[in-house]
Amino acid sequence: MRIILYELKKIFQLKMVCLLFIISFIFYQLFINFYFEHFLNGRPALDLYRINMEMIEQYGYKMNQEEFEHFKKVYEKEKAAADAYLQARQEYVEAGLDTYEKFRTADTEKQEIRELVDQIIFVDEVDLFWELLARETLIKYYENRNSLFSIVEDHPLTAEQKERIKDTITSGNIMSAEAFENYNNLIRYVAILIVISIMFMISPIFLQDRRNHVVFLQYSNKTGRKIFNLKLQTALIAAGFITTIQLGLFFILYRGNKVGMFLNANINSVFTHEVFWFELTFLQYILLTIVSVYLLAFALTIIVAVLSNRAPNYISMVGFQVPLAILLFAVVIDYLVVRITKIGLPIYFLPSAYVLLILIGSFIYFWSVKREKKVDLLH
Template sequence: MILMELKKILNIKILFLLFIFSFIFYFLFIKFNIEYFPNGRPANDEYRILNEMKHSFGKTIDESEYEAFKKSYDERILEANKYLQSKEETVNLGITTYSDLVQRDDENERLNNLRYKIFHEEGVNVFWEIQAQNNMLESYNYKDDQNYNSKDFFVTKDMKDRLGEISNNGSYFSSLIFDNYNELIKYTVFLIILSIAIMISPLFIKDRQNKLVYLQYSSKIGRDLFKKKLLGALIASFLLMTIQFTAFFILYSTNGTHIFSDMNVSSFYNEFTSWFDLTFGEYIILTVAAAYLLGLIFTVITAFLSSIVPNYLTIIGIQVPIMFVTFTYVLKYLIERLTDITLPSYFLYISYTILVFVILSMIVIRWKKEKRIDILY
């Protein structure tokens, strides 16, 4: 019976519709952050330097390695100075050092044109690399500052202790990589939830429109069909999520960020701070596990709605605000900000416990009603 329900759910028309929908969604919301990563400058230069650091220093950086990194920064400054001193145009303007180029009066039109020419028209790598390194050096120098930017008005003792641990862990994992992954996983999970809504919505509505409920409710086996249909829906959703996640990670692997998978995501160079010592690889596993749980939860919600609404128009009308809340709040707090230090350390456990409890309650309530529902329903 469950296999038959699976065949009904995963029919050719639905699978074709999901393929077309996923293809369009990918090009609209996901492709850009995969194909154009890192995007622009100095992001490209920062990513190149991060790769160099990973191969040279490993997953953490200590004081001696910091000095080596600072020395390479000073060498790039000298290289930039030589470049400027070799150009007649810059010498005539009195620009012979990198500091002259970036710190002189911005109201000087000739100087602004010169900056634009060096950075954008000629695209001299060393000038962009200096910017990228300077950002990292400044972040490292302020790593012991536990004011947590402008948010210190709600910083608790536990948060300060955690920030102190992070300042000493030596990780230099970057927001550039973390934010890119978070943006991608958010849209991927939303695609999965929308796909589940499309696939599961006909679960009970189709039977009701085909008048099959009269046969189902007239027998004990038919009344037991609710559980089997729900189980079939959960299995179908699990298969769908697995396929979509597999496709996503095949595409995401082309970004080459796997070399950072053993680095702690909580670092002096990442704005995100976790309550736990999670590596990037562990964070990915955690988000995927949370996404699977969310997907199964939305499967039950969609199946429940399908069992009580009279037609497709009604279920679409109900799902629109649900999807809005999901994208605006649910994904923000239960996917993007998993274990975020700005949220209580128990937030993750309580949120998912409440969701699972509500879903189980919906199943029990509906199952009890299925057993005693009138045949004229």
């Protein structure tokens, strides 16, 4: 334990921690902040989110046919209000846009008409009209819910997939697509940031001691080659620590996105247009992504640490991580962190991917520890 503490101190040198802090700051500014600042800034995203919220307040997390009828009635009522709004305006009546129906189907190719429509939608941004648009979207989603059967594009549906989609369609689950999409974007970038952080902090772990020749002292001391194992453990602890801090910081900021209401909503919903293999609530899904990020972080740590033990110099150390990073950013994170358990992939994909990842990680771990016990230390 004492040695691990010393090794941790070496990993978390002040200089490195400061650099990591700056790297994270820049990364947040460039990639992550956008999803905090612009969440629900646009329209109709904001309206959709608000109405989703209202739906949950009124109907609970599920909506049945009866409630849907009620929802449509509200829509009709608002439409009437929109009619009144239009009729109260001379220029709209003159242009023949005296009802909402006509307003919606107006021929915007015509300059004057387009200007009138734009005036309400984009210039005045009349809430009522935006809300109507959002309600229409949601109604359409619900009415066309059978289109969920086509979310898997590349191959015909299996019986199980059909079953799952059917369940989702009949469930009437209410969930905000905006909140879900926003979280997926965020966790994707946070996972990338965690990968970068771990690579940056763990890379020197063995290379530094070998370049300093301290390894001769380490291996000839009482602790001896056990230190290799201890340092791997240190790396894992450090990675766990880095991941926890990054995730912690992220979720503190994420609280500002105000998705609390949806945490208990089921993510399998016609309104998100997403189907997953399991009946997960948004909160459960978030927890699942967190677990995935941790597993990925640990597997990555082992690879980076072992690479650090073998790489002759920093150019190789960094260079060999380039393909690893490309692989992680372009493929792995999208399959193992974002939208996990989605129905497009076989049900056993995620568990087997993680079992494989853990197996590979453990194999590399034990193989390298074993190898290190016998290796001749030359230079």
